Amino acid sequence: MLRLAMMAAVCALAACGLPRSGPSKSEIYAGSVERGGDAHIIYVNNHVTRTANFAPSYGFSRAFQAASAVGADEIRSGDVLGIAVWENVDDGLLASLGASSTQLQQIQVDSSGNIFVPYAGTIRAAGSTPDRLRQTITDRLSSQTPDPQVTVTRVAGDGATVSVIGKVMSQGVYPIERPTRTLSAMLARAGGVSIEPEVAVVTVKRGNEAGKVSMTELWSSPSNDIALRPGDIVLVEEDQRSFTALGALGGQTRVPLGNETINAIEAIAMVGGLASSLADPTGVFVLRDEPESVASQVLGQPVYGTQRMAYVLDLTRPNGLFLARDFLIRDGDTVYVTEAPYVQWQKTLSAITGSASTADSLSSIGE
CATH class of the missing domain: 3.30.1950.10 (wza like domain)
Structure with missing residues (x-):
């Protein structure tokens, strides 16, 4: 009797209290809009990869790009x-x-x-x-x-100056002179960036406006090498774009993206791949807050405001790996892999058999 009672208690506990890495696939589906939740569950196909795939890039507005260079000989207050x-x-x-x-x-x-x-x-x-x-x-x-x-x-020429701060070799206030009238020239005047250029982002604040560009975009596009104006603030910092990896993966962590464009396959590989003893390859999710314009295209109907989207990648399908390769990961994404259903059964059986052994021991002691 004692053994049966303990086994019944373990079964009840296993149904609700076994440790796991996160929600199951069915639990995520239960939170869909169709079932009264607030997340759209979207199976990734060729249409989704075409409409949801874009890599937001930094850049300066037309106002920044259209500003003319400061006259190097013009006299100003403070000169x-x-x-x-x-x-x-x-x-x-x-x-x-x-x-x-x-x-x-x-x-x-x-x-x-x-x-x-x-x-x-x-x-x-x-x-x-x-x-x-x-x-x-x-x-x-x-x-x-x-x-x-x-x-x-x-x-x-101290009347026309620019403040250069952040991850540069020499922070300071520098005059706009004939050789330093553009952004790249002013960064060179400050000794260049003190971090890897591939992860460096440059922000220019001008009055109430601000523009941002990565160092690689500054090099590759001449239009981003804007003319500086008196009072500009130039800030160099490390790119903070990243995604988060959770669930049945080789690692669970926040992964920096920098200026790279990566797909779902590369994202999984960056954290050690699927955990072979735990992962459900049919339950790879990319969780994202999608802007209104993109969400409307993905759903094929107008929606209003930012939408919570749970994109599903089934790697067991014939084209599953290809679709995952074509699906781009963006800043703020969460890549989550569910555990295979049998994993919970294994945990349940392990808990039951382990407790049954305990019950046998207790029974023998009682005799």
């Missing part, structure tokens, strides 16, 4: 100027006795865009070029000293 004046008299307005030229102290353009030059007064400098400013100062001084000769140079 430091060097001004020299030559006069054709021995005792000039600015020159000391016996000297024919005056090198004015380096002058910084103030926040209003103005500078002050002795005897020429306050002059608007921002928005001008050194040559135009030179002419303006010359005109102002001509009425006070005969035939003045003026030179104007930008000593430091």
Whole structure:
């Protein structure tokens, strides 16, 4: 009697409490939209691979790409100027006795865009070029000293700067100068990226807008090498795109994607393949939140809002491996493999036989 009671208890426990790696195939199906759940169960076929397969890429908007390069000679507030004046008299307005030229102290353009030059007064400098400013100062001084000769140079172009931060060799605030007017040139000015270029992502923040591009896309497409603007923030970081592998696989982990495009077969192989003693090859799921436009095409009917999709890959079908090879994995996907039905039976039988042995031992002790 004791043995039968214990075996009955074990059977009841096995039905609801045996350890496992996750939900069974039938339990996932029970959560489908057709059965009152909130996930669409979709068997992958050629139509699905065509409509659901796209690899979102980074890139800059038209506004970023259409922005013209900053004029390297344009003067801005914050720039430091060097001004020299030559006069054709021995005792000039600015020159000391016996000297024919005056090198004015380096002058910084103030926040209003103005500078002050002795005897020429306050002059608007921002928005001008050194040559135009030179002419303006010359005109102002001509009425006070005969035939003045003026030179104007930008000593430091700190009025047009870009902040470069993140995974670069040398973070800092860099001026936009003639050699550093584009994104790639500014990254080179900062010493290049300090991580593997294949996993590096560059974000440019401009006002309330932001654009993002991978280093490989920056190299491969000239349109991504955008012109920088004053005040831009350039951030370099490691690509965070990934998928998660769970269930009856060789490993259960979060797998970085980087800039790679991989399919379901490659995703399974990256974590050690199917666990041969556990996995159900008819129950390979790719769980994904699908955008409205893609979900409508996959389902063949209009839907509204993001949809939860459970794509089913049956690797035992004649074309199952081909379909899995053609089905692309995206950022945020969960690849889940269910356990084969017999695995639970094995666990149940193991629990029963093990407990039966325990019952025999208890019975012998009781005698």
